[in-house]
Amino acid sequence: MTQLAELAARVLDDPEGWPQDPKEAIALQRRMADRVHEEPLDVDGVRLVAGLDVSYAKDDPALAAAAVVMDARTLEVVERVTVTAEVTFPYISGLFSFRELPPVLSALTELTTTPDVLVCDGFGLAHPRRFGVASHLGVLLDHPVVGSAKSxxxxxxxVPGDERGSWTPMVSGRSEVVEDSARLADEGAEVIGRVLRTRERVKPVYVSVGHRVDLAGAADLVLRLSPKYRVPEPIRRADRLCGERRKEYEQERARDRSAE
DNA sequence: GCGACAG
DNA sequence: ATCTTGTCGC
Known part of the structure; x- marks a missing residue:
């Protein structure tokens, strides 16, 4: 087992880490948020990246998670793993990580390669308590994580310019589109993320620091992982893979139910 | 109290 | 997130 996989398994087994009550979850986020660290990311030095995602069933607690490891330069797929499980926490905006991370960590447990950077479908510091899913995962594993969200x-x-690579800063405050967020940043507002256009004239993605990366490096990495589509390739692949696995799993469960 | 609200 | 057909654009 790799060190990362072992760590993921240990973290998953810690009962203290997985509150069932939203109140406790928020308290946990507040206690852990100061453990998020930002450090320079050498984007050219990144070899392997893992895209992580989870797919849920409609009227069934069934879910599947996937991790797709890719070469950051060639975008060649190096490893793919999936796991199936059941939902353990409801979807509550702002508490996303308590729903998403158990299956994600379970998938990471299966990896035989060690990605340099993990890419989460969601936010890191661009969160009301500065502790989105990418930060939560990064702190738990003490590993570099980038957050890339779709809304x-x-x-x-x-709003960034129409060209691929164009971006604007996201600054602290309630969700709102403003005239010039770069000016707010210059005036000292806390920068929590970056709106990045990965495809010309296509809705941008929202990049933020998860853990042990810096915002410019995170955005550079996301841009180079998105040469053709809006969403970074590792996340696209993970999304597709866990979707397929989840449908299979639903069928398996339906078969098992009718067999008894 | 009202509106906002990752996946 | 999930469900779901056609349709608009490069």
């Missing part, structure tokens, strides 16, 4: 949860931002 806004928290923060004020303006």
């Amino acid at each position: 806004v949860l928290h923060g004020r931002h303006s």
